[in-house]
Amino acid sequence: MFKKVLIANRGEIAIRVIRACRELGIATVAVHSEADAGALHVRFADEAVCIGPPQPLASYLNIPAIISAAEITAADAIHPGYGFLSESAEFARIVEGCRLGFIGPRSDVMQLWGDKIRARETARKYGLPLLPGSEALRDAEHAEAEAARVGYPVMMKARGGGGGRGMRIVRGEGEVRRAFESATAEAMNAFKNPELYLERFVEKPKHVEFQALADTHGQVWTLGERECSLQRRNQKLIEEAPSTVLTDELRASIGESIRHALAETGYTSLGTLEFLMDAQSNLYFMEMNTRVQVEHPVTEMVTGVDLVVEQIRAAAGEKLELADTRPWRFRGHAIECRILAEDPVTFAPWPGRITDYYPPGGIGVRVDSGVYGGFQVPSEYDSLLAKVIVHAPTRAQALGRMRRALDEFIIGGIRTNIDLHKRLIDLPEMRNGTMTTRTVELLMARGRS
Amino acid sequence: MQLTLEELKNLFKTLEAGGVAEFEYQDEKFRVKVGLGRAAATVVAAVPARSSPLASPAPAAAARAVDENVVAVTSPFVGTFYRAPSPDVANYVEVGSVVRPGQTLCIVEAMKLMNEIESELAGTIVDVLVENGKSVEYGQKLFTIRKA
Numbered sequence: 001m002f003k004k005v006l007i008a009n010r011g012e013i014a015i016r017v018i019r020a021c022r023e024l025g026i027a028t029v030a031v032h033s034e035a036d037a038g039a040l041h042v043r044f045a046d047e048a049v050c051i052g053p054p055q056p057l058a059s060y061l062n063i064p065a066i067i068s069a070a071e072i073t074a075a076d077a078i079h080p081g082y083g084f085l086s087e088s089a090e091f092a093r094i095v096e097g098c099r100l101g102f103i104g105p106r107s108d109v110m111q112l113w114g115d116k117i118r119a120r121e122t123a124r125k126y127g128l129p130l131l132p133g134s135e136a137l138r139d140a141e142h143a144e145a146e147a148a149r150v151g152y153p154v155m156m157k158a159r160g161g162g163g164g165r166g167m168r169i170v171r172g173e174g175e176v177r178r179a180f181e182s183a184t185a186e187a188m189n190a191f192k193n194p195e196l197y198l199e200r201f202v203e204k205p206k207h208v209e210f211q212a213l214a215d216t217h218g219q220v221w222t223l224g225e226r227e228c229s230l231q232r233r234n235q236k237l238i239e240e241a242p243s244t245v246l247t248d249e250l251r252a253s254i255g256e257s258i259r260h261a262l263a264e265t266g267y268t269s270l271g272t273l274e275f276l277m278d279a280q281s282n283l284y285f286m287e288m289n290t291r292v293q294v295e296h297p298v299t300e301m302v303t304g305v306d307l308v309v310e311q312i313r314a315a316a317g318e319k320l321e322l323a324d325t326r327p328w329r330f331r332g333h334a335i336e337c338r339i340l341a342e343d344p345v346t347f348a349p350w351p352g353r354i355t356d357y358y359p360p361g362g363i364g365v366r367v368d369s370g371v372y373g374g375f376q377v378p379s380e381y382d383s384l385l386a387k388v389i390v391h392a393p394t395r396a397q398a399l400g401r402m403r404r405a406l407d408e409f410i411i412g413g414i415r416t417n418i419d420l421h422k423r424l425i426d427l428p429e430m431r432n433g434t435m436t437t438r439t440v441e442l443l444m445a446r447g448r449s
Numbered sequence: 450m451q452l453t454l455e456e457l458k459n460l461f462k463t464l465e466a467g468g469v470a471e472f473e474y475q476d477e478k479f480r481v482k483v484g485l486g487r488a489a490a491t492v493v494a495a496v497p498a499r500s501s502p503l504a505s506p507a508p509a510a511a512a513r514a515v516d517e518n519v520v521a522v523t524s525p526f527v528g529t530f531y532r533a534p535s536p537d538v539a540n541y542v543e544v545g546s547v548v549r550p551g552q553t554l555c556i557v558e559a560m561k562l563m564n565e566i567e568s569e570l571a572g573t574i575v576d577v578l579v580e581n582g583k584s585v586e587y588g589q590k591l592f593t594i595r596k597a
Contacts, residue, residue, distance in 0.1 A: 034588055050586040051527055057459075058466035065466075065587060068527035068559040072584035098560075 001316045002026050002077040002101055006070045007041065009081025010060060011370035012386060013292070014041035017079045020308035029073045031066060033059035035378035040370055047073055054380045060084045063091055070100055077101030077315065083382070086291040087114055103315040105269045105290050112265060113288040116159050117197055123273075123285040126261035128254070131276070131284040133199035140177045146198055147176050155201040156183045160191030162287065164234035169201055204436040205276035207231065208243050208283060210254060211299045212262055212271045213307065213322070215314040220263045221325050222255040223303050226295055229435045230424055232347070237417075237440065238424055239295035240335040241302045244395065244433030245281060251328055254283060270296070270311045276437075294338065294387070297368060301334035301391040333395040335402050337421040339409070340383040344419050351379035355413030360405035364391045364398075377414060385416065395433075399425055457481070468526050468564055519575055522568065522592040524585045528559035532581045540581075542592070546574045554592060557585060571597040 158166025
């Protein structure tokens with residue numbers, strides 16, 4: 001087992017990893033930018049190293065500085081968290097090359113699953129359902145031909161990354177050329193990779209993702225699904241487990257294909273396979289995230305598995321001892337709300353000093369937070385402050401418990417989206433489980449009219 | 450390679466933050482050569498971090514900052530601080546040494562690369578703040594210099 005892990009991240013996920021290390025008896029090193037000198041993860045870790053100025057490129061994305069910090073603290077492994085360098089195969093390769101443990105998949109396997117087009121091919125090979133789609137688009141003419149073959153409406157997407165960038169919906173032949181040109185430019189700008197592909201576009205899908213975990217001894221588990229349909233601008237707001245629309249048969253068959261695909265491609269560590277579900281309850285594989293996800297706690301609550309601890313164990317080469325999850329059983333229902341520092345009306349990010357901070361508590365309430373009263377929320381990073389997770393015996397009780405928890409949560413001095421979450425929890429679509437990835441956008445549009 | 454001025458500036462900032470000392474590129478249409486992390490005139494981004502003391506918990510540093518002629522030299526990298534080029538050789542500088550701009554003050558070693566840290570000003574070394582062979586983080590104060 002590792003003696004000392006360096007966490008190459010910040011905020012709530014850095015705390016999460018430090019907690020897992022504590023439980024495993026592993027010493028921890030926090031790295032931070034100058035803007036985060038007072039951050040919680042710096043105070044929680046056993047050691048801390050300032051690695052650069054506030055800008056991410058010069059600090060949390062600064063590979064030489066992170067490796068140097070591991071060197072001077074004699075860390076023997078690095079956990080990349082999520083975002084930042086967590087899905088950089090180059091970073092994983094460098095860490096491996098420096099003889100440090102990388103708490104994630106091997107760099108070559110990360111590269112395979114991280115490439116959208118190769119991931120689609122791999123998924124198809126192992127029997128995962130896919131949306132009709134194309135290979136890499138050579139030019140606008142090829143795009144037009146492929147769009148006609150796949151069938152409108154189509155979504156043009158970037159091969160090099162997600163997050164809503166390099167994406168265009170195309171509803172007819174006349175729109176293809178302009179969409180191709182602007183999406184190419186956007187993709188080049190965002191990912192340094194102009195390549196696009198296209199897929200059939202599902203109008204009002206549900207977002208359903210499956211959690212997988214594999215060790216280096218050939219064992220692969222799937223740990224059920226999460227539904228993350230409530231999103232704004234392709235950023236998830238609320239996630240839950242299990243999904244209201246998945247049957248045991250579908251869960252079992254998708255799980256089997258996922259386990260097979262991951263075992264055959266040599267995938268180890270945590271990973272999440274994201275799917276869309278259409279109105280006819282068909283699932284279509286979208287992409288795989290080769291890291292721990294923000295919303296991993298809802299899976300932890302309904303399975304009782306500490307995903308980060310198991311991820312660290314797997315990275316250290318241990319043979320994991322999880323129960324067989326094929327006869328699938330959930331324990332109750334869990335919901336998570338992402339509390340963001342933003343204006344509730346304009347959605348403008350709202351950095352600043354938190355004056356009062358009182359998180360919710362009580363039975364079945366968990367808060368994973370990166371902030372505290374008095375903390376100066378920096379402007380250089382994403383706006384996630386904390387996650388509120390509730391767990392209850394039924395979904396109806398979980399919704400009620402989340403409402404109670406949101407009512408208790410006090411964050412003063414900055415603006416947050418707590419009120420938005422209260423509205424979302426109370427939506428009829430949320431209550432009856434019919435929400436889609438367009439629900440939040442339509443709610444906002446109604447609010448403006 | 451076609452870059453706007455903004456992109457060039459970002460490129461230089463990134464290279465400098467990564468510890469690159471010199472960068473040169475040439476193709477049929479374009480050539481650039483720049484020394485990074487040295488002369489204050491060419492590198493606007495680095496200077497403020499070095500010349501102003503960090504918000505530091507140590508009250509002693511704050512007291513010293515009152516004298517505006519005494520400035521701190523801070524580390525631009527994470528690494529190990531060495532006062533001399535090798536173990537049996539004299540230190541680059543001592544307390545009281547007079548230094549010129551461009552003069553090497555110390556080495557910060559990172560990943561087997563010896564990075565020479567050079568003075569940006571002319572002055573006299575007031576304090577050496579880190580012991581030889583100790584680890585330093587980004588922005589950590591290494592020396593104080595009284596400006597000439």
